[in-house]
Amino acid sequence: MIRTIDIHKSFGDQEVLKGITTEFFPGKTNLIIGRSGAGKTVLLKILVGLVSPTSGDIFYGDVNFSQLNKKEMRTIRMKVGMLFQGSALFDSMTVEENIRFPLDMFTHMTWKEKAMQVDSCLERVSLGQVHKKYPSEVSGGMQKRVGIARAIVLNPEYLFCDEPNSGLDPKTAIVIDELIRDITIDKNITTVINTHDMNSVMEIGDNIVLVHEGRLAWRGDKSQVLESTDETLQQFIFASPFLQRLRASALERSQEG
Numbered sequence: 001m002i003r004t005i006d007i008h009k010s011f012g013d014q015e016v017l018k019g020i021t022t023e024f025f026p027g028k029t030n031l032i033i034g035r036s037g038a039g040k041t042v043l044l045k046i047l048v049g050l051v052s053p054t055s056g057d058i059f060y061g062d063v064n065f066s067q068l069n070k071k072e073m074r075t076i077r078m079k080v081g082m083l084f085q086g087s088a089l090f091d092s093m094t095v096e097e098n099i100r101f102p103l104d105m106f107t108h109m110t111w112k113e114k115a116m117q118v119d120s121c122l123e124r125v126s127l128g129q130v131h132k133k134y135p136s137e138v139s140g141g142m143q144k145r146v147g148i149a150r151a152i153v154l155n156p157e158y159l160f161c162d163e164p165n166s167g168l169d170p171k172t173a174i175v176i177d178e179l180i181r182d183i184t185i186d187k188n189i190t191t192v193i194n195t196h197d198m199n200s201v202m203e204i205g206d207n208i209v210l211v212h213e214g215r216l217a218w219r220g221d222k223s224q225v226l227e228s229t230d231e232t233l234q235q236f237i238f239a240s241p242f243l244q245r246l247r248a249s250a251l252e253r254s255q256e257g
């Protein structure tokens with residue numbers, strides 16, 4: 001579990017985060033949602049330790065992440081997997097070299113142990129004979145799978161995904177979401193996903209954190225989204241007139257039934 005307590009972040013005069021207190025749970029897909037510029041990426045970077053908060057605390061379990069020295073922070077980082085926006089694979093490395101990279105960096109495993117771990121992660125993301133291919137030789141959806149395989153190769157306790165659906169068609173996006181959710185449940189990972197994608201909210205939103213103008217505007221799960229009367233949430237989720245009509249008719253049907 002990750003807890004943030006009263007996180008503030010300013011860049012110069014601009015206060016981007018204005019006191020975020022929330023929780024992200026193990027075995028759940030925790031989504032950070034919000035409009036462009038709301039502060040989602042800054043919050044995600046603070047959670048991972050890439051950006052320091054101006055004030056506030058982050059707890060990984062019982063450990064106060066904000067007060068660790070470099071060595072202790074490295075121990076926590078070893079437990080963290082990252083799926084970057086656009087997958088961020090190394091173009092000059094094959095798929096298997098990409099996935100093996102964290103093992104080379106952080107472990108003393110033998111060549112054979114690494115090969116077995118790479119195979120098992122590729123199998124977990126349902127990719128077969130792509131070991132020797134380069135990222136440019138596989139589709140965008142496959143690149144995401146490779147990115148996920150690399151993110152889980154060290155058996156992380158925490159998984160951070162920045163816009164995992166960007167650039168994918170809606171169907172492939174749902175398949176990738178479901179893959180992330182299944183891995184989260186199987187391995188009891190605390191997964192935090194930064195997303196704009198409404199399908200993700202409604203399909204895998206176990207714990208949804210809505211950030212609005214740097215503040216926590218709403219928290220709940222996907223089953224509470226439709227019924228919530230929170231204005232900020234409704235304006236964000238049902239932004240288009242089409243979705244507003246859809247919501248109205250869904251609510252009508254549920255009242256009739």
Ligand SMILES: Nc1ncnc2c1ncn2[C@@H]1O[C@H](COP(=O)(O)OP(=O)(O)OP(=O)(O)O)[C@@H](O)[C@H]1O
Binds near residue numbers: 036037
């Ligand atoms: N390193 C930085 N220096 C100065 N300002 C920054 C920095 N990083 C982010 N900001 C500002 O913080 C605000 C929030 O940015 P952030 O990237 O977190 O938004 P976001 O919610 O992730 O938006 P999007 O959905 O468009 O990615 C923006 O106004 C941005 O310009």
